[in-house]
Amino acid sequence: MLARVSSSPTFRRLPRAVREQQMLDAAVKVFSRRGYHGASMDEIADDAGISKPMVYAYLGTKEELFVACLHREGTRMMQAIADAVAPDLSADERLWRSLQAFLGFVGAHRDGWAVLYRQARGEQPFAGELTALRRRIVELVAGMLEHTLRSEGREVTGTELEVVAYALVGATESVADWLVDHPEADPEQTATQMMNVAWVGAAQLLAGTLWRPPNKRGEAPS
Amino acid sequence: MLARVSSSPTFRRLPRAVREQQMLDAAVKVFSRRGYHGASMDEIADDAGISKPMVYAYLGTKEELFVACLHREGTRMMQAIADAVAPDLSADERLWRSLQAFLGFVGAHRDGWAVLYRQARGEQPFAGELTALRRRIVELVAGMLEHTLRSEGREVTGTELEVVAYALVGATESVADWLVDHPEADPEQTATQMMNVAWVGAAQLLAGTLWRPPNKRGEAPS
DNA sequence: GAGCATACCTACTCGTGCGTAGGGTTACGC
DNA sequence: GCGTAACCCTACGCACGAGTAGGTATGCTC
Numbered sequence: 001m002l003a004r005v006s007s008s009p010t011f012r013r014l015p016r017a018v019r020e021q022q023m024l025d026a027a028v029k030v031f032s033r034r035g036y037h038g039a040s041m042d043e044i045a046d047d048a049g050i051s052k053p054m055v056y057a058y059l060g061t062k063e064e065l066f067v068a069c070l071h072r073e074g075t076r077m078m079q080a081i082a083d084a085v086a087p088d089l090s091a092d093e094r095l096w097r098s099l100q101a102f103l104g105f106v107g108a109h110r111d112g113w114a115v116l117y118r119q120a121r122g123e124q125p126f127a128g129e130l131t132a133l134r135r136r137i138v139e140l141v142a143g144m145l146e147h148t149l150r151s152e153g154r155e156v157t158g159t160e161l162e163v164v165a166y167a168l169v170g171a172t173e174s175v176a177d178w179l180v181d182h183p184e185a186d187p188e189q190t191a192t193q194m195m196n197v198a199w200v201g202a203a204q205l206l207a208g209t210l211w212r213p214p215n216k217r218g219e220a221p222s
Numbered sequence: 223m224l225a226r227v228s229s230s231p232t233f234r235r236l237p238r239a240v241r242e243q244q245m246l247d248a249a250v251k252v253f254s255r256r257g258y259h260g261a262s263m264d265e266i267a268d269d270a271g272i273s274k275p276m277v278y279a280y281l282g283t284k285e286e287l288f289v290a291c292l293h294r295e296g297t298r299m300m301q302a303i304a305d306a307v308a309p310d311l312s313a314d315e316r317l318w319r320s321l322q323a324f325l326g327f328v329g330a331h332r333d334g335w336a337v338l339y340r341q342a343r344g345e346q347p348f349a350g351e352l353t354a355l356r357r358r359i360v361e362l363v364a365g366m367l368e369h370t371l372r373s374e375g376r377e378v379t380g381t382e383l384e385v386v387a388y389a390l391v392g393a394t395e396s397v398a399d400w401l402v403d404h405p406e407a408d409p410e411q412t413a414t415q416m417m418n419v420a421w422v423g424a425a426q427l428l429a430g431t432l433w434r435p436p437n438k439r440g441e442a443p444s
Numbered sequence: 445g446a447g448c449a450t451a452c453c454t455a456c457t458c459g460t461g462c463g464t465a466g467g468g469t470t471a472c473g474c
Numbered sequence: 475g476c477g478t479a480a481c482c483c484t485a486c487g488c489a490c491g492a493g494t495a496g497g498t499a500t501g502c503t504c
Contacts, residue, residue, distance in 0.1 A: 013451055013500065035344050037259040040491060051453055056493065122257050122344035159407075160415060163397060167419045170396015171389035178388045185381075193382060197389045201423015235470060235481055262461060273483055278463065 020058050023048045027059075028069050032114035036066055036123045063125060070120055073112035074133050080105040091148045092199055099172065099191040099198070106176040107187035113180055117173060134169070141165040168198055242280050245270045249281075250291050254336035258288055258345045285347060292342055295334035296355050302327040313370045314421055321394065321413040321420070328398040329409035335402055339395060356391070363387040390420050 014022075026048035030039045041062055045052040059065045084101035085094050106113045120130040142158075142165035149156055175194050179185055236244075248270035252261045263284055267274040281287045306323035307316050328335045342352040364380075364387035371378055397416050401407055 016451080019451085033346075035346050038346055041493080042491075052492090053454095053494075054452065057451090062492065118349075119344045122341045124257055124260055127340075163400065163412060163415045164419055166396050166400045167393040167416060170399070171393035174388050174392015174395065175385060177392070178385065190385060193385045194389060197386055197423055201419055238480085241481090263463080264461075274462090275464075275484095276482060279481090284462070 016058065019048075019050065019054070023050065023055055023059055023065075024069060024072055027065055028073060028111050028115050031066060031069060031119055032111040035119050036126075041065075066120075066123075066126060067129065069115055070126060070129050073109070073116050074129075076109070076112065077102070077105055077116070078133075078136075091144060094144065095199060096191075096195055099194050100188065102172065103176060103179060103187040103191045103194065107179055110180045113176060117177070138162070138165045138169050141168055171197060238280065241270075241272065241276070245272065245277055245281055245287075246291060246294055249287055250295060250333050250337050253288060253291060253341055254333040257341050258348075263287075288342075288345075288348060289351060291337055292348060292351050295331070295338050296351075298331070298334065299324070299327055299338070300355075300358075313366060316366065317421060318413075318417055321416050322410065324394065325398060325401060325409040325413045325416070329401055332402045335398060339399070360384065360387045360391050363390055393419060 027044050030044045030047055041052055041055060045055050059068055081098050081101045084097045120126045142161045145161055172194060179190050249266050252266045252269055263274055263277060267277050281290055303320050303323045306319045342348045364383045367383055394416060401412050
C-alpha cells in the first residue's frame with residue numbers, strides 16, 4: 001500500500017534502541033501535557049514519528065510505557081543529585097549541592113518533572129512507584145539530619161525527624177513546581193533562596209532552638 | 223416496573239438539597255479513592271444510593287461534578303482556617319493557629335484533601351482551579367511575611383518573598399500528606415513540629431540571617 | 445541472491461463509561 | 475380528588491481509545 005511515498009528516501013528504519021528513546025521522549029512530553037489518561041497512544045506514536053503497533057512492540061501497554069517513563073526520569077533525577085554530592089562534604093554543603101542539582105535538573109527537564117510529580121501522584125496504579133522514590137529522598141534527608149544531630153551528641157525520635165524531613169522535601173518540591181511555572185527564574189538563585197529557608201531553619205532546629213505552643217512558649221535546648 | 227420493592231417503605235424521595243449533599247459526599251469519596259478518571263459516574267450514583275440520571279440532573283456532567291467537589295472542599299478548608307485566626311494576633315500566633323486549623327482539617331477530612339491535592343493536580347481541566355486556591359494561600363503567607371518585615375523597616379523583593387512563601391506552603395502540604403498516610407499521628411502535635419520548621423526558620427530569615435553560597439558565605443542583614 | 449529477522453504499516457475489534465431518551469411514581473396545592 | 479411539578483427509574487446510543495491481526499518492505503548474513 002506504498003507507505004510514506006514523499007519525504008526523504010532512506011530515513012526510517014532506525015535501530016531499536018534509538019526508537020525506544022524517541023518513543024520515551026514523546027511519551028514523557030505527551031503525558032506531561034495531557035496527563036496519563038488524557039494522553040492517547042496514537043498521539044504518542046504520532047509524536048514519535050512512528051505508528052502505534054511499534055510502541056506496543058517495544059514498550060508494551062500504556063501502563064508499562066508510563067512506568068518506563070517514570071523509571072527513566074526518576075533515575076535521571078536521582079543520578080543528577082548523586083553526581084553532585086560527595087560523602088566527605090559537610091552537612092550544609094551536601095544540602096546545598098543537592099538543592100543545586102535538583103533544581104537545576106527540574107529547570108532543565110520540566111516535562112520529566114511534570115510526569116513524575118504532577119501526573120504520577122494522582123493515578124492509582126503508579127502512586128506506589130512515586131511514593132517509593134519520594135520515601136528514598138525523605139530517608140536521605142532524615143539520615144542527614146540524624147547524622148548531624150548524633151555527631152553533636154543529641155537525641156531525637158524517628159517520627160520527629162521524619163516530619164521535619166517531609167517538610168523540607170515538600171518545601172523543595174513546591175519550589176520546584178514554582179520554578180517550572182516561571183521559566184524566567186534562575187534555578188541557581190532559586191536554590192540559594194531555598195537553601196536559606198531550609199538551612200537557616202534547620203540549623204536553628206539542630207542547634208536546639210524550639211518553638212512551643214502559646215501557653216508555655218520558650219526556647220529550650222531539650 | 224415496581225422499583226425497590228423491599229427495604230423501608232417511605233425512605234426515598236428526599237428534597238434536592240439533601241440529595242445534592244449525599245451525592246457530593248459520595249463523589250468526594252469515590253474520586254479520592256479512584257482518581258478522577260478511575261471514578262465512574264455509575265459508582266458515584268450507586269454510592270449515593272441513587273441512580274445516574276439524578277446525578278446529571280442535579281450536579282451536571284462529570285467535570286462539573288468534580289468542580290463542585292473541589293469548590294465545596296476548598297471552601298470548607300479555607301473557612302476552617304479563617305475561623306481560627308483573628309487579625310489582631312501576632313504573626314507567629316496567626317501562623318500557629320492557621321497550621322493548627324489546617325492540619326486539623328486535613329486530619330478530619332482525608333478524602334477531601336485527597337481530592338483537592340492528590341487528584342486535582344494532575345488533571346488538566348482542573349489544574350487551574352487548584353492553582354488558584356493555592357495562589358491565594360501563598361499570597362496570604364507572603365503578605366504575612368511582608369507585613370512583619372515592613373513593620374521592622376526592612377525591604378525585600380516580591381520574588382524572594384514568593385519563593386519563601388511557596389516553600390512554607392509546600393512544606394505544610396507535604397506534612398499534611400504525611401498526616402493522611404499516618405492515621406495514628408496527632409494533628410496537633412504534627413502542627414507543632416511544622417511550626418518549629420516554619421517559624422524557627424522564618425524568624426531567623428526575618429531577623430536577617432542569611433546563608434550564602436560556599437565561596438562567599440556569611441551572615442549579612444542586607 | 446535466497447533466507448530470515450527486524451523494522452514498520454493500515455485497518456480493524458471490542459470494551460468501557462459518559463450522557464440521555466422516555467417513562468413511572470409520589471407529594472402537594474387548590 | 476385532580477393537575478402539576480418534583481423526584482426517580484430502566485434502559486439505551488454512541489464516541490473514544492486501548493490493543494491486535496495480518497501483511498509489507500528493508501537490510502544483513504552466508
